Amino acid sequence: MTVKPLIVGNWKMNHDYVEALHLTQQIGVVLKNKSREHVDIAVAPPFVDIRSVGSIIESERIPISLSAQHVSMFESGAHTGEVSVNMLKRLGVKSVIVGHSERRTMYGQTDEVVAATLQAATRGGLEVIFCCGENLEVRDSNDHLSFVSGQIDRAFSGFDKKNFSMVTVAYEPIWAIGTGRTADTEQVAEMMAHVRSELTGRSMPDTRVLYGGSVTADNAAELATTGHAGGFLVGGASLKVESFMAIVEAVDDCYARNR
Ligand code: PEP
Numbered sequence: 001m002t003v004k005p006l007i008v009g010n011w012k013m014n015h016d017y018v019e020a021l022h023l024t025q026q027i028g029v030v031l032k033n034k035s036r037e038h039v040d041i042a043v044a045p046p047f048v049d050i051r052s053v054g055s056i057i058e059s060e061r062i063p064i065s066l067s068a069q070h071v072s073m074f075e076s077g078a079h080t081g082e083v084s085v086n087m088l089k090r091l092g093v094k095s096v097i098v099g100h101s102e103r104r105t106m107y108g109q110t111d112e113v114v115a116a117t118l119q120a121a122t123r124g125g126l127e128v129i130f131c132c133g134e135n136l137e138v139r140d141s142n143d144h145l146s147f148v149s150g151q152i153d154r155a156f157s158g159f160d161k162k163n164f165s166m167v168t169v170a171y172e173p174i175w176a177i178g179t180g181r182t183a184d185t186e187q188v189a190e191m192m193a194h195v196r197s198e199l200t201g202r203s204m205p206d207t208r209v210l211y212g213g214s215v216t217a218d219n220a221a222e223l224a225t226t227g228h229a230g231g232f233l234v235g236g237a238s239l240k241v242e243s244f245m246a247i248v249e250a251v252d253d254c255y256a257r258n259r
Helices: 017-033 047-059 085-090 101-106 111-123 136-140 144-156 161-166 185-201 217-225 241-257
Strands: 006-010 040-044 065-068 095-098 127-132 167-171 208-212 231-234
Touching: 006 095, 006 208, 006 241, 017 040, 017 047, 017 241, 047 065, 085 111, 095 111, 111 127, 111 144, 111 161, 127 144, 136 144, 144 185, 161 167, 167 185, 185 208, 185 217, 217 231, 217 241, 231 241
Parallel strands: 006 040, 006 231, 040 065, 065 095, 095 127, 127 167, 167 208, 208 231
Antiparallel strands: none
């Protein structure tokens, strides 16, 4: 466990800007009372909350970074409903989630769009959290490793090598997202090793590989140690300060012990 783990709270379409402000302030209070120096923390609020959350992070010097849940692959122009890389950067956003399974399955985000978005975001200076992961059918037919390899292949086929350092990969089996059914440590360890070897083959050996899918404070430490997850993308449990910070605390504690 050498690279500092990253824990990202994906708020999805939850919390209006008042609720978002409140949650950010609560996170700030917890971190003021006990800093968590062994983990990096980010939150990904809905677009409409980004400005207020960013202002609080800055004014109260909260040691977390701002992420976005989506970005357009286009720079500007006639793209109703979309938000550009530059718009996010101007608001202090540091990273963006790309290829989340909800965007792929509900909003028709194809592998081509994912690849173009990864390129556009990193070219414009945004770090990316690239999501991959199989559905239950693929898992049950034992094709999960080759399926994820294919997703990685297609996502990074035309990717500029000099931007590899801006990439984090999040393995999120679809059957574990929002279902309460977490992948077990063996399944996570197997996929972490597989993704890391895929990335090493692409000269991306230092890329952080996160796990996402029903992570809670009860399973986070084990998934980080035995499962070798390099951090977590957290949905449901990131919506309340207690559950989110309990995950942060669990991972920080285990990294502090294993230094
Ligand atoms: C997610 O959507 O990225 C996610 C991991 O959600 P949950 O933690 O709720 O399973």
